[in-house]
Amino acid sequence: MPRHFPLVMAVIVAIFLLAPIAIIVPMSFSTAISFEFPPPGYWLGYYARYFHSAAWLNATANSFAIAFGSMNLTMLVAVPAAFGYVRYRFRGKSAMNLIVMLPLIVPGVVSALGYYGLFARMHLVGTHFGMIVAHSVLSIPVVFLVIAASLKGFDRNLERAAYSAGAGPLRTFLWVTLPVLRPGILVGALFAFLHSFNEAVVAIFIAGRDAVTLPKKMFESIRLESDPVLAVVSTLLTGAMLAGVLVSVFIRQRAARAT
Amino acid sequence: MVAPAILYLLALFVVPVGHMLVLSVTEPAVSLANYRRLFTVPLYTHVMLNTFAVSFVVTLACLALGYPLAYVMARRNDWVAAVLLAAVGLSFWTGFIVRTYAWLVILGQKGPLSAFYAFAGLGRPPQILFTTFSSTLGMVHILLPYMVLALYAVMRKIEPSYLRAAESLGARPFAAFRHVFLPLSLPGVVNGCVLVFTICLGFYITPILLGTPRNMMISQLINQQIEDLLAWGFASAIATVLLAITLVLLAIYNRFAGLDRLWG
Numbered sequence: 001m002p003r004h005f006p007l008v009m010a011v012i013v014a015i016f017l018l019a020p021i022a023i024i025v026p027m028s029f030s031t032a033i034s035f036e037f038p039p040p041g042y043w044l045g046y047y048a049r050y051f052h053s054a055a056w057l058n059a060t061a062n063s064f065a066i067a068f069g070s071m072n073l074t075m076l077v078a079v080p081a082a083f084g085y086v087r088y089r090f091r092g093k094s095a096m097n098l099i100v101m102l103p104l105i106v107p108g109v110v111s112a113l114g115y116y117g118l119f120a121r122m123h124l125v126g127t128h129f130g131m132i133v134a135h136s137v138l139s140i141p142v143v144f145l146v147i148a149a150s151l152k153g154f155d156r157n158l159e160r161a162a163y164s165a166g167a168g169p170l171r172t173f174l175w176v177t178l179p180v181l182r183p184g185i186l187v188g189a190l191f192a193f194l195h196s197f198n199e200a201v202v203a204i205f206i207a208g209r210d211a212v213t214l215p216k217k218m219f220e221s222i223r224l225e226s227d228p229v230l231a232v233v234s235t236l237l238t239g240a241m242l243a244g245v246l247v248s249v250f251i252r253q254r255a256a257r258a259t
Numbered sequence: 260m261v262a263p264a265i266l267y268l269l270a271l272f273v274v275p276v277g278h279m280l281v282l283s284v285t286e287p288a289v290s291l292a293n294y295r296r297l298f299t300v301p302l303y304t305h306v307m308l309n310t311f312a313v314s315f316v317v318t319l320a321c322l323a324l325g326y327p328l329a330y331v332m333a334r335r336n337d338w339v340a341a342v343l344l345a346a347v348g349l350s351f352w353t354g355f356i357v358r359t360y361a362w363l364v365i366l367g368q369k370g371p372l373s374a375f376y377a378f379a380g381l382g383r384p385p386q387i388l389f390t391t392f393s394s395t396l397g398m399v400h401i402l403l404p405y406m407v408l409a410l411y412a413v414m415r416k417i418e419p420s421y422l423r424a425a426e427s428l429g430a431r432p433f434a435a436f437r438h439v440f441l442p443l444s445l446p447g448v449v450n451g452c453v454l455v456f457t458i459c460l461g462f463y464i465t466p467i468l469l470g471t472p473r474n475m476m477i478s479q480l481i482n483q484q485i486e487d488l489l490a491w492g493f494a495s496a497i498a499t500v501l502l503a504i505t506l507v508l509l510a511i512y513n514r515f516a517g518l519d520r521l522w523g
Contacts, residue, residue, distance in 0.1 A: 003432070007339075009327035014343050016324070017350040017403060020361035023371065027364060036369035077264045084260030096261055097519070099268050104522065106276060107461025107505055109478045110498045114275035117282055117491065137272045140264065145522055198354040201463045205485075218356045222363065222468055231364075234357040241352045 021238060027231035034226055050232045059217035066128060066213060067196035070135035074192040078140050079185065082147035104141040111138065112205040119206050126208020134206060135196040142195060143188040150184025183255035187248050194244050276502075279495045286492025293496035303480070307500070310476045313395055313466075314459035320399045321455050322448065325406035329447070330440075332407070333414035344411075351404035355464045362397045362469060363388065394470030398462055405458065406451040413447030414440075450521055453512050457505050477501050 023037060028046065030039030050056050081100060085093070103111065115134050116125065124130035158180065162172040178185075200215035207216045214233060221227045283293055297303050332343045350358070364370050366388040376384040387393050417440060425435035463478040470479065477497060484494040509518060 006327045006331050006334075010331035010343060013324045013328045013403070014346040017400070018346050020358060020365055020400065021350060021353050023364060024357065024361055032369070034369065037364055037371045038374060077267050080260040081264035088260075090261070096265060099265055099273075101518070101522075102268065103272055105505070105509060105518075106272075107457070107498075107501055109461045109463045109481055110276065110279070110502045111272070112463075113481060113485070113494060113498045114272075114277075114279040116485070117495070118275040118278045133271055137268065140268065141522075144264075194352060198352070200354065200356050204463075215354055215356045218360065219464065219468070222356075222360055230360055234360055237357055238349075238353050241354070242349060245348055245352050 024231055024234045024238065028235040030228070030231065033228060046228050046232045050229050050236075053229065056217065056229060056233065059212050059214050062128070062131075062207075062211055063197055063213040063215075066131045066135060066211065067193045069128065069132035070139065070196045071189055071192040073132060073136035074139045074143050075185070075189055077136070078143040078188070078192075079147055081140075082144050082151055085144075086148050086151040100144050101141050103138045108138075108201040112202045115202055116205040125206050126210045128211050130206055131203065131211045131213070134202050135199055136192075138199065138202065139192040139195040143192050146188040146191060147181075147184055150181055150187075154180060183251045186251050190244060190248050190251075194241065198241075280499055282491055283495035283499045284492075286495065293493045294500075296493065297496055297500060303497075306475045306477060306480050309391075309474055310460055313391065313398075313476060314456050316395055317398045317402060317459045318452050318456045320395075321403050321406040322452060324399070325403055325410055325451065326448075329407045329410035329414055330444075332411050333417070334419070347404050347407050347411075350400075351408065355401055358401050359397055359465050359468050362393065362400065366393055366396075366469075389469065389471050391470060391474045394466045394476075397465040397469045398459060401465060402455045402458060406455050409451035409454055410444065410447040413450065414444050417443045446516070446520070449512075449516065453508065454521060457508055460505060461501050 026039055026042075027037060029042045029044065030036065031041040031043050031045065032039055081096075084090075085096065085100075090096075111134075115130070119125045119130045119134075124133075154177070158176050159172050162176045167175070197213075198215065199213075200219060203213045203216040204219055207213055212220075214237065218230060218233060221230055284291060286293075328343060328347070332340050332347075366372055368388075372384050372387070376382065421439050421443070422435050425439045426432065430438065461478055462476065463482070466476045466479050467482055470476065472479065472483070475483070478501075481494050481497050481501075484490040484497065509521075512518065512521065
């Protein structure tokens with residue numbers, strides 16, 4: 001086997017991964033009225049249309065609001081759970097771990113149908129509240145894993161040092177534990193936000209008309225009308241994801257340098 | 260500290276899914292008719308077998324494409340590895356919808372594929388969009404990052420000195436790979452395959468947007484039953500079977516490897 005075979009393969013596969021995403025960018029500046037590549041000409045018309053479309057802007061606002069709400073709810077639940085899980089022994093610990101991981105184990109379409117059935121009965125379909133709750137549940141496992149991992153790497157001698165220097169539990173937590181764990185918590189929060197922002201299956205089932213998010217709006221637009229604004233939204237979303245991932249890499253690197 | 264999370268998940272995850280399980284045996288009447296229908300009507304058994312076949316193909320394709328990529332990422336420690344990791348990360352975080360949309364453009368009538376065919380003087384390309392092939396291709400593209408990251412997590416921990424030891428004892432590079440690296444990377448292969456296969460079984464967006472209703476996967480059938488027919492009971496029964504299959508697969512994995520490692 002030639003020596004460079006793995007490298008060549010790896011590069012080809014990486015191009016296969018990126019090329020379809022890269023194609024979206026020139027598409028968004030295209031003058032074509034339907035999916036057409038290479039574009040017949042370039043303009044910013046569809047960007048203007050996106051920024052003047054009440055429907056797309058509304059979906060964008062909903063996406064941000066729901067992602068922000070579910071991120072907060074997730075952190076509120078997942079951070080204490082990770083602390084309890086990593087630091088204490090208790091009966092039923094493995095059962096607890098299983099329950100926390102359930103949303104990751106159950107296929108998305110099954111969760112979506114479950115929420116749809118129950119929320120339809122409770123009149124929660126098409127509400128921000130229903131979306132925030134469902135998204136927060138689904139992002140708990142990932143956030144739990146991230147926070148638990150950073151807690152496992154925490155050197156508890158730091159806390160013992162604070163105690164022996166006369167600090168109480170609260171002061172120790174606020175001034176020692178929290179600052180050290182901050183990168184992990186920030187990355188967890190970012191993951192929760194991005195998870196909700198990207199989530200499509202549950203949204204398609206339960207977002208209805210009033211809580212429609214960008215992925216759901218895109219799904220419907222692809223199926224019904226193939227609106228050229230889709231390329232604009234995809235480009236903006238990919239840009240936002242790229243920014244989010246860069247921020248998380250930055251947080252981690254700064255944390256790595258600090259320790 | 261753990262209690263709020265448990266209560267939250269029980270009330271807002273276990274209850275909705277449990278409600279669905281109940282619906283599968285109570286809608287439209289209390290009986291097992293939904294399940295009987297699912298397992299006896301040939302159309303539905305075909306959908307289930309088709310889902311398995313497609314998931315199997317997607318998993319193999321992801322493994323074949325992902326292994327060399329993860330291998331290079333794990334074995335090198337330079338800018339090449341960093342760029343490849345960034346590429347995988349970016350595609351991992353790009354939403355399913357965006358990537359599915361990209362394939363609609365690429366394979367569409369006015370897409371680059373058609374342009375290439377016209378340019379090469381081959382006339383019109385074959386109908387690729389809205390076939391089992393296009394939905395399989397889309398799923399491979401979307402699930403590949405999961406496979407690569409699962410492989411990479413294990414491969415990164417393989418000591419380079421083991422390979423150097425094998426080579427200093429006279430093993431050719433390929434023999435060292437085959438007898439040292441490959442066996443040590445197998446846990447990653449199993450993780451990646453289980454992950455991709457189970458996600459693929461219930462994959463919703465891509466089969467619906469890129470696939471064909473003539474060759475449905477389970478999630479397409481669920482969608483059809485809910486959206487077109489409002490058949491809550493039957494849709495719930497299909498989802499329950501999907502859930503059961505997934506749980507059985509993960510239970511087998513758990514028996515041998517421990518579920519925690521799957522996402523570690």
